[in-house]
Amino acid sequence: MEHNIFFIVNPNSRSGKSKKIWESRILPEVKYLFPQAQWAYTKGSGDASLMAFEAKKLGFDTVVAVGGDGTINEVVNGLLDNCLIQNQQLSNELKNKFVSLNNESIEGTALACLPLGTGCDFIKTLQIPNHFRNALNVIQSGQKILCDVGRIEFENVNKMEQNPLFRYFINVAGCGASGEAIQRINKSKKIFGRRGAFLISAVQTLLKNRSFPIKISYDNEEFTSLNLRVLFVCNGQFCGGGMHIATNASLQNGKFSVIQVKKMNNIRTILLLKRLYSGDFSGLEKDILVREAQSIRILDDSPLKIPAESDGENPGYLPASFTILPKTLSVYAQGYV
Numbered sequence: 001m002e003h004n005i006f007f008i009v010n011p012n013s014r015s016g017k018s019k020k021i022w023e024s025r026i027l028p029e030v031k032y033l034f035p036q037a038q039w040a041y042t043k044g045s046g047d048a049s050l051m052a053f054e055a056k057k058l059g060f061d062t063v064v065a066v067g068g069d070g071t072i073n074e075v076v077n078g079l080l081d082n083c084l085i086q087n088q089q090l091s092n093e094l095k096n097k098f099v100s101l102n103n104e105s106i107e108g109t110a111l112a113c114l115p116l117g118t119g120c121d122f123i124k125t126l127q128i129p130n131h132f133r134n135a136l137n138v139i140q141s142g143q144k145i146l147c148d149v150g151r152i153e154f155e156n157v158n159k160m161e162q163n164p165l166f167r168y169f170i171n172v173a174g175c176g177a178s179g180e181a182i183q184r185i186n187k188s189k190k191i192f193g194r195r196g197a198f199l200i201s202a203v204q205t206l207l208k209n210r211s212f213p214i215k216i217s218y219d220n221e222e223f224t225s226l227n228l229r230v231l232f233v234c235n236g237q238f239c240g241g242g243m244h245i246a247t248n249a250s251l252q253n254g255k256f257s258v259i260q261v262k263k264m265n266n267i268r269t270i271l272l273l274k275r276l277y278s279g280d281f282s283g284l285e286k287d288i289l290v291r292e293a294q295s296i297r298i299l300d301d302s303p304l305k306i307p308a309e310s311d312g313e314n315p316g317y318l319p320a321s322f323t324i325l326p327k328t329l330s331v332y333a334q335g336y337v
C-alpha cells in the first residue's frame with residue numbers, strides 16, 4: 001500500500017550540508033520509491049513542528065523528519081499538537097501548496113526519521129543505520145512501534161521569556177551540566193562536528209565543576225536535597241553524538257532510565273566523562289544514582305537560572321517536571337524490540 005508521506009527537510013542540519021545531499025542524492029530516490037510523496041524545506045527554528053502539525057491535519061499518514069535530533073524533536077512536538085511557533089503565513093503556504101488528503105482511516109500520523117544531522121542519536125536506539133537508504137527501506141517496510149514520549153513541563157513562567165511552558169521529547173532530556181553543555185554547543189561553530197563539539201563542551205562544563213542546589217522527587221516520593229552536577233532523563237539510550245549513557249533504556253517500557261550525578265571531585269569527574277560513553281557507572285555509586293522512574297519533579301534551590309535540555313535543545317529553566325507518556329507516538333522502526 002502506498003503511504004501518504006510528507007518529508008520535512010531541515011536544509012541547515014549537518015552544519016548546512018543537508019540541502020545539497022537532499023537534492024542530489026536523496027530526493028531522486030524518494031521520487032522513485034514514493035512518487036506521491038510531498039516535501040518542504042523548513043525556513044527556521046520551529047517550522048518543522050508547525051509543518052508536522054499541518055501535515056497531520058491534512059491527512060498524511062507518515063511525516064518524515066529529515067535532519068538531526070533537533071528536527072525530530074520539532075516534528076514530535078507538531079505531531080502531538082504542540083506547535084512551537086505560530087506562523088499564519090507558513091500555515092497558509094502549506095495549506096495552499098499541499099492538497100488535503102482527507103485520509104480519515106488513519107489511526108494517527110506516524111513519525112519516520114531520515115538521519116541527516118550531525119549527531120543523530122535517537123535513530124541509534126531505533127537501530128536504524130545512519131544511511132538514508134536504510135531509513136527509506138524502513139519506511140517502505142511499513143513496520144512501526146508505539147513509542148513512549150517524554151514531556152518536560154516548566155513551572156516558573158517568569159523564567160520562561162518567549163519559551164513554551166512544556167515540550168515533548170523522544171530521546172533524552174535533563175538539566176544541570178547537560179543543559180549548560182547544550183547551551184555551549186549551540187553557540188559553538190562545531191568545526192569538529194557535533195560529536196567533537198559535545199565532547200569539548202562536556203569537558204569544559206564538567207571541569208568547571210559547577211553544581212546546582214536542587215530538590216528532587218521521583219514518582220511522587222519525598223523530595224531529597226542535593227548538589228546536582230547533571231541529570232539525564234532517558235527514553236532513548238544515546239545522547240551527545242554517541243554517548244551510550246542509558247544502556248537499558250527502552251522506548252516501550254513506560255519508564256525513563258535516569259542517571260543522577262552529584263557534585264564530585266575532579267578525578268571522579270574525569271572518570272565520569274569516560275563512563276558516559278559506555279554507560280558503565282560501576283564503582284561510582286557514591287556519586288551516581290541510576291534508576292527508573294515514570295515522573296521526576298525538580299525544584300531549584302538557588303537564584304541561578306538552571307538550564308534544562310530536551311533532545312539537544314534548551315527549551316527552558318528549572319523548576320520543571322518530567323513525565324513519561326507510554327506508547328504515545330507511532331514510529332517507523334524495523335527490527336526494534
Ligand SMILES: Nc1ncnc2c1ncn2[C@@H]1O[C@H](COP(=O)(O)OP(=O)(O)OP(=O)(O)O)[C@@H](O)[C@H]1O
Nearest residue numbers: 013014043044045067068069070071117118119120
Ligand atoms: N531552515 C533553517 N535554518 C536554520 N535553522 C534551522 C532551519 N530549520 C531548522 N533549523 C534549526 O536547526 C537546528 C539544528 O537541527 P538538527 O538538530 O536537526 O541538526 P544537527 O544539529 O545537524 O543534528 P543533531 O542534533 O542530530 O546533532 C534545530 O534547532 C532547528 O530548529
